[in-house]
Amino acid sequence: MTEPSPIVEMQGISIAFPGVKALDNVDFRLFPGEVHTLMGENGAGKSTLIKALTGVYQIDSGSVLIGGQEQHIHGTAEAQSAGISTVYQEVNLCTNLTIGENVMLGHEVRGWSGVNWRATHRAATEALAKLGLGHLDTRRPLSSISLALQQLVAISRAMVTDSKVLILDEPTSSLDANEVDGLFQVMRGLRDQGVAILFVSHFLDQVYAISDRLTVLRNGKYEGEYLTRELDRTALISKMIGKDLEVLKSLGSNRQAEERDRTVTPLVKATGIGRAGSVEPTDLDLHRGEIVGFAGLLGSGRTELARLLYGADRPDSGEVEIEGKKTEIHTPVDGLDHHIAFSTENRRDEGIVGDLSVRENLILAVQAKRGWARPLSRRDQDAIVGKYMTALNVRPADPDRPVKNLSGGNQQKVLLGRWLATNPELLILDEPTRGIDVGAKAEIQQSVAELAEGGVAVVFISSELEEVVRLSERIVVLKDHRKIGEIVNGPDVTAQEVVDIIAAHGTEAALESDIIDPEGKD
Amino acid sequence: MRRQFFWGIIAILLLLLVNVLKDPSFLSVSVNSTNGNLVGNLVDILRASAPILMIAVGMSLVVATGGIDLSVGSIMVVAGAVSMEFLKANGQSGGVALGALGAALAVSALLGVVNGILVSVVGLQPFISTLVMMLAGRGLAKVITSGQNTAASNGPFRWIANGYVIGLPVVVLLAVVVVLLVALVVRRSALGLMIEAIGVNPKASRMAGIKPRGLLITVYALSALLAGIAGVFATASVMTVDVSRTGYQLELDAILAVVIGGASLAGGKFSMGGAVVGALLIATLDKTIVFLGVSSSATPAFKAAVIIVLCLLQSERVRNLFTQRRAARARAPKESVTA
């Protein structure tokens, strides 16, 4: 490939935040017609580099060249007019507007009498259709769709304009395989038209599937630029973390289905719990020491079922027994009182409390449980903070920094820490590894397994089906807001199989698949 | 945060300086030879700041939850009306004074609870709930006094606002005690943390198991209780409640105080120190206007000028001008060394 000149060239970029040097003399080049992946651990500075390029942060030193000319960009609007479209790491849309408006904001189709809404919605539908969302009703409020869909809407939005550069910061973090495939197809199409794409992801498979070139950052420093085909995974990982990693190898096989005695009273037994419009009545048993995965496609109702279990939404049918005792769980407070913890998939809106420090975020749930009158002593706080910041490797290791200043992955770790600190008996994790780097992901999976061994019941939801299959002992399969079956995990169960079940459900084939009835024996 | 009320302190000092320029003896505090009390303009400022201090502290908590309490001024007048009517009906003794105080505070807190319920249970926006209370509260005060400006006489009650202990005005001492008490309760318990959490991200706080209802009701009740104390301070000083004037528009002063102290009306982190500085600044400003003899008609413009200058000083843009210059100065020699 004869190298054309780069469309974006960043030289010697440095950005310091109080107490952290987020970027330290970083170089970066982006060529037209390539997919270029930015790699690095959580907090390495990927998002910061993107924000530096698009003018969200002011650069302390260094220069940005676009199309060979030095440019000073002050904000996304200017970046857009310079031909750069960006989808930032956290979904940034307006939930008060409709889906179509969100896609088209700032690019509405105008006619003689102002905005032509019909044409605008049509254009929005077209943009969405490219990602396979042509069926979405663009006149519905954005708030009515799940976070994953919102992520896709945000991506569609970036593609409405004909940009020379498309930046996608962890666009796939809550998408499942189908959507990722769709997205990649679109990305390849754009690449072939000469668009330069900057991509960030922690999924190595995806990185290798899509990217032509990699730039690796470590600790805010430039580590190197490589052609993807010339760098194998192990080498990439060691470049990212600066040493060889053994952990990945330990993530081999599925957990064995233990011969669990399912006649004992389960920790949580839900009978027919449901909520009109979101989850149809569902039965569910959760035993101590068991990891139960929820599998399903986007919008199948995994999140909503989990929310009912915790009391984040109030169930309007069915009942829940905890250790055989009938209980009512209607609010998060009820959930917490019954030793249930729920880590949400929507960390920005329902998870972190941005302006508060890491310390305060970590102790929040424990403190809420104790009530305001019994504050945690400084020593207890330090114990919790010390324990979970080390265990989850939160960086920078300064507990008094506002949590909103942490990188996305590190925020996720803080959130996990908050829930682990409550010593739950039932831990519900909705996309806990969202935006977490490879190393940390392995560690988190490890600690989930350990928790289960220690007698905690875990519900594990992830859009990465492999992860679910690898960890869970039992997999609850959902489709269209209802439970369609349960699978007891074993060495022979694969992600593909689960996908097949989902696809086949509703057709006759489903009836004879390996869905087994957990209680059928008695 | 710290830097923000730093400018409040600077502003207070500047205002005092202006007064000193007009009258060099402005700052002098002397001891009254007959009763040993401290007298002087500074003492007056402290005394005048006592009611604003009360409502500003309450307001800072409400604002931290992301709300606003427009009803404090009206609750002041209700507290005043209740206490004056009580005193008028019951006479002179110290017990009666206590009764009046108790009744006034109880009614105030009750109104606060109503605010809290409207906000947290019914789910109305704080601006509206407290706006309703602001309108209704003043009306209620008028109903209590049947529209009259009620005056009463009661020594012990009067003493609250006009008495002295060890040479210091009782109101000032009481105000300090109340502020310390609230600060202690809020900061030593987890109340402060929870209030801030709710203010920053209500959804996330709910998911983390914080019960917003009880907390909001508590905060609004506390704000109203403090407004009740402010009302008692204000009416006890003249032993008259003026149903249309007592506490009129003081909510604006309280909000100003809180913002000058560095709080964001969007909710989140709060600072008691900031609220105190803000309240003192407002009291100083009011006194300065009178002391300088600024004409009545120009008073609002003068006040506006001070607020605008202060806001400009607090803003990052203007601060950057300062720091950049300082930074430039600091960097210059270093670079010349390395180069």
Next chain:
Amino acid sequence: MTSTLVTGPSGAGTKSRAARLVDTAARTWRTNLAALPTLAAVVIFIAMIVYGEAAYGRILQYNTISNLLINNAHLVIIAVGMTFVILTGGIDLSVGAVIAFSSVAGLMLANAGWPAWVVIALMIGFGTAFGVASGVLIQFFNVQPFIATLAMMFLARGLASTLSTKPERLSDESPVRSLATKFKVIDGERVNDLVLTPGVLIAVLVIAVGFFVLHRTRTGRTVYAIGGSEPSAALMGLPVVRTKLWVYAISGTLAGLAAVVYTARLGIAQNITGIGWELDAIAAVVIGGTLLTGGAGYVLGAVVGALVLGLMNVLITRDGGIRPEATTIITGGILLVFVLLQRALTARKRE
């Protein structure tokens, strides 16, 4: 409890027809949820008229309706401006005082012999200037809207008082007064005429333009986006800074325009005019179903809100038996009932 296979092949077929209908209905309902509070306001407004007519009579007649419009034209105008501001999640406390300044300054100029059209342009311009000043404070110096506009309120009120504390009177011949000329559209018996003034027409024009800007221009949509989430709007590449400046400028300008309409009608201007009108405007906006947190609401709602407030005053006056102590309680109570009713009617909106 034995079957885990919660299949529904039998259900799938039946769902298609009946459920699809329900689905469509539910969707229309959901799509228009944002309009619901405004709709509720309209319904309550009509209910108030019906009640008034039944209880006191002489509500549904030409003159009462005309006067409702004429007397509240200026309130409608500032409420439209306030809607813009509140939609972005801000607030403008300065409108009442700006009206005072703009009308006092304007009339002094008019009395000094300046031509009417220059005076009118200047009056509107003064409003714009205050609005821009608020906007600059908010946008470039990070002052919170409540505080910035409060400062402008003090400033405008103070400047108005420094100009004059006596009522300034517009000479009877001044062409400015022609803005209050009454056109009898329908001539009824005695004073029962359907009357319109240019002021009312201006208000209608303002409503129409406001509606157009909010719903049919990119600026308008940006206003809503900012109210939904300002950081998101900025990261979406929308012109947040410019739009917010615009919004305060619009509110200020409309306050200036309201000053023209109001002074033309009364023929006087005074430094104490407009005390508390900002709260009326805010109340109108809220009654009309706009969220104070921004992002949802309609200009038309604010108009209905302003008319509701006006009608409420008429009804209280018609009743005539209200104790003076109770008036503010009643105003507060009605506001409360209003938001509560709206809350009940739209309760389904909350999850």
Next chain:
Amino acid sequence: GGGETGDDGGPTKIGFVAVGPEGAWRQANEANMQETFTKEAGFELKYAPATNLDQKSQIDAFTSFVDEGVDVILLSATEGSGWEDSLKRAQEAEIPVILIDRGIEPDTTSLYVTRIAPDNLQVSKSVAGWATETFPQGANYFVLEGPAGVSVVNERNRGWNETIGAKPEFKKLGAQTANWSTEEAKSVFETVLKSNNNKVQLVFAQNDEMGLGAVLAVEEAGLVPGKDVKIATIDGTKNALEALAANKLSFVAEYNPLFGETALDVVKKVLAGEKVESYIVVPSQTFNSPEAAKTALPQRKF
């Protein structure tokens, strides 16, 4: 429907465009009106107080009375000017308007039937007259005003300045608004005393409430009201007379609020088609000594 109003036997409908709660004086005045035009006397009084003392709300109420077609309108305006248009409509609708207390500007007598009121100018002149008598050598004085721009304030200032302004021996130390409030007056005057080293001999408080506030500030400063600082007020409420009786105030000029009877008379005449004077001045007293106050106190109604 409301049915036809007026002359067909039912009670006479009176629309009272009032000021509403403002202070003791207003309270007495409006209560007096309401007690006079009762059902028993054959009237239906519709009381419409202003919100926030806002002229706009008064105009709204006035218009509504015209639209409703009441028989007589009593207008107690917060502001004198800006009424022409409304009064013309009332005339067109053949509804007689009687001004209570405040007059209108410009004073076009053809627009209303009559004005019943004490005279602000005269009242404040009486205060000034007392001041010149009490301080033949002149004095350092301070004025406590109502809110800037309110017409009562303007009128009371005018009356005072016409007399005192002509006397160079009277030195004005300043004027501040205390918004008609005792509490604010106390706070303001406390600072005024300090900034003038207690050298204030005379205070002209434009209402009783503010005068009483000044008394408190004077006492606080360790001075004796009535001796070191003489305070004169306008209104003549019970509280003020008590203070005068106790020698704390030095002069109280009454601004007589009780003219319901006069108004009743006028209304009856107007309805009967008789002519009335275009300005009926309500006589007001002055009280210049504790004794005068003591004798008046037992019958004081407000």
